[in-house]
Amino acid sequence: MTEMSQEEIKRLILKLEENHPVNEWNLYGVDLWPHIRIQLYLFLLNLGVESDKEVVLNNKTSSKEDWFKIKFRMISRFLSAIKKLHHFFKELKPKQIIFFGGHFHRTLQNGVYFNRFFDPMIAHHSLHKDIYFIEYGKVFPNSFNENAIISLHHALNSYKLLVKTRNKLSLGKNKSQARLKGYQSFYKKIQKQFPEFESLKIDESSLKKWAFKINNTKGFFLKMYRKVNPEKLLFLSYYGYDDLAAAILAAHELNLKSIDFQHGPQTNVHMAYSYWEKHPDRPYNTMPLEYWNWDINSKKNIELWANKTSLIKSKVVGHPYVTYCLNQKKDQKIDTEIFFSLQTLEIKEMLPEAIVKLIKNTNYKWVFRLHPRSNFSSVDLTDYLAENLVPNEYYVIEDALSAPLPWSLARARLHITNFSGCVIEAMMLGVPSIIIHKSGQEIFKSYFNNEKVIFLDPLDENFENEIENIMDRKTKDNPELTETQIIDPRI
Template sequence: MSTGLDKQSSTLRFEAIAMFQRLEKNYRVSSWELHGLHIWPILRIKIGHEIARRGLASSEQVVDRPPMEKLRMLTWGLQEYLVTKRNLAATDVAFLGSYSHEVAMENRPYNRFFEPLLEEELTQQLHTTYLQYGYKEAMRCNKGAFDQLFGTMSLHVFAQLGLKVGRKRMAEDWWKDFLLLPDVEVVFEKLQEQLELSSSTLKKYVLSSFNIHLRSQQYGKLFKDLKPKVLVCLYFYGNDGLAAVYAAKRQGILTVDMQHGPLRNATYSAWYNVPSKGFNVFPDIFWTWDKNSSQNLSDWTRETAHAVVIGGNPWVEYWRDLRGDVAARTKNSGVSKVLYTIQPLTTIQLFFDELIDCIRSRDDLMWVVRLHPRQDAAQIQEIEKHLTAKGVWDKVELESALSSPLPLSLSSSSVHLTNYSGTAIEASILGVKTILLHDRGAKVYSDLVKQKQALVLDTGNSLNELLDEILDTPTVTHNSHSISPSQVLLDLVKQAHA
């Protein structure tokens, strides 16, 4: 069986992680610093993402902003920086996230990881601030359950006004200083030879650390005003996350990264030589959803200054109590729902022949295709056209990721399908078994496969066989122990006070 995805890219990802470990063991990469900023973790993360993208034809398109949109961004940024920032109050917890982590709820954007934490008891004890990056998102966002909201893109808009002239020279100086670090030449030779990375690509990633350095200065000024005790972020390994974590740690603020997807990748896995005090762009604490995810991090953090806590998935815990009622109603309906959570890949990759044949032949199943937040209108139309041409459009229901809560949709499902999405973890927490359609998923979720919470579609079986195997097995709720994410957050704030 083949989904049309390039399996060589999946193998290369794990080979890259092994190579990173060899470099960390044999060379002084972990000591690389510029102006106090650790460079190697940034470089490794960027390269890891580059490798992960190879062979995966994405539907996403990078579109340059038109002049009027750039002008609106500048106007908004100045207003946000000069007016909103001035009125920010000191806070207990600063949350850093983006619109991609939000769903529509109660007729407004709702951060599905952060806002479930803000129960009435917690909001009475803590003052909270939502720091949202991305100017469009911050412009339309409602502060919701948070005490205050600030769009961090305004920091960069304001800072860049004074850096246009000197930025290029400063970046070149940064690059020249980097080349003087120990073992750079030999490490770059190996990266170019074994991972097929060009010298220009490597330079680009080194200069991204310069960008992070500049952003950290702006976050540092913001944190001096906010005085948070704890910074909780999603996607710490993006430029904003790395900059914010670095700035917060320099001020003694406890930093936490909350899991938002699978952790078996070059960012979270298999770091070999971490400095005794930890990397200063890595959070103090990694908040994980479950024991499997926690173990993946504990394997390398155990002897470092970084710690791991199992705090649960706030969004899943929020909906967990509905699991039994929804499952019972679905069973009584006599129809088994198959939920397919897709990713921004090409339509042909997502809907391969065996899947199409299965949808066409299984009248006993209701097929729900859950769109990824980054699926654009053009591809949605393309999906409809493709499924119509295959004669199965009337058998499929499309579900928006922004309008329908994932835990609720999973709870009403008998089977979950995905290529390698982190929804496999969330499904396992709710007791829904997953069929992994790609070998990358089999490697990323090997623990779930061993625990029989996930099955793998390969040449030795068929999709129909796997569906029947799951449907014939009684549903048993997995990871049924209760976790209170809100209490975990309160404990972290107390830890920061200690």
């Protein structure tokens, strides 16, 4: 299937939204359009991108296994789950704030795994004992403020086991006969244009199962929130994880303030953050009520649609980690010419021939920064550069965990990327950015009126000369941030 541009994806989604009653789609008290829309958006973004086939494992128990042993193991797990949950809820204490984040949001700083977005606020405002930190995914040993960290799945998996057992006993049976108005027409229209769409499992039957699951999982968070009694909940990316949808749903039910904290670019082609033109007579209950943004452009993009509801707020709070790192190292020495922020594309797409030639011909010192969820290793990158005869002494490769991003970025004269959110962080640090990918040209269109952000096409025959001219005339500006810009999340 042909790859679509971000602008084409946006137009398609908005057309579908305009022509169907998406704001009415609700099952088991769960609003469905945010889930459907974001699934569709991510699907369309990855059209034409090859991915590894999923290995399906056969987890069926051997028929030869003793029936009594199976039942005994099931009962043991059930009783263990009850015990774990009882202990978990018993140990919870009242806190002002609950943060939600993943291990991939952490960096290794002075031997401690530090959440780049939330821990600066916790450290700066001494909130260590006033919060819980819900970590979804794995929990690193030796994490900052580890006494406040809760492994979400450690407790939630026990709850899900009890719910699953209850449902098997038909005490919580899925009995909904509700139909979604106009959904069949919507689904068939997309299915006809994109046959692979079926793999998303958002047909009406699958949506019923999804909503039933979210509604069931909600119970865990309701009980936790009632025990902790937080004033607000902060999420790093509200979308993409079913458990977080349940967490936000529970927050709406208890009238708790739910906040999405910016974790990357939120421009007008990112359909999780842009152009939500249709709402119920209230906010969608699987989306947050507030959006805290790094910069004014991100705030304005949310406000374009949020202001129409009068129920959703958007504000600028700055980037706590950038400010935190500047405060730690106020006099940062510039010892790198070019900082290149990598992403999860193929290496040869991110580093096309023009970039390879630039590295070899100019003798600049380069730092290549791997993405936190990189799909290739530093060895893969070294091999690629070696195959293209790039001398080792011309570059350094940084793991996303090895050094704080702002410290590395602040040492550079120039930042180059395909479409990384580091563009915004570089602006804050006074480092000019060159965007070299057509997707980046779309994503950061609203930033090009700022001379710190420039698009250059690597296929242009003058590409290398343009970079050299920029290096000759560009000097690093003073950072825009000050110490006072680490927001206190309690306000």
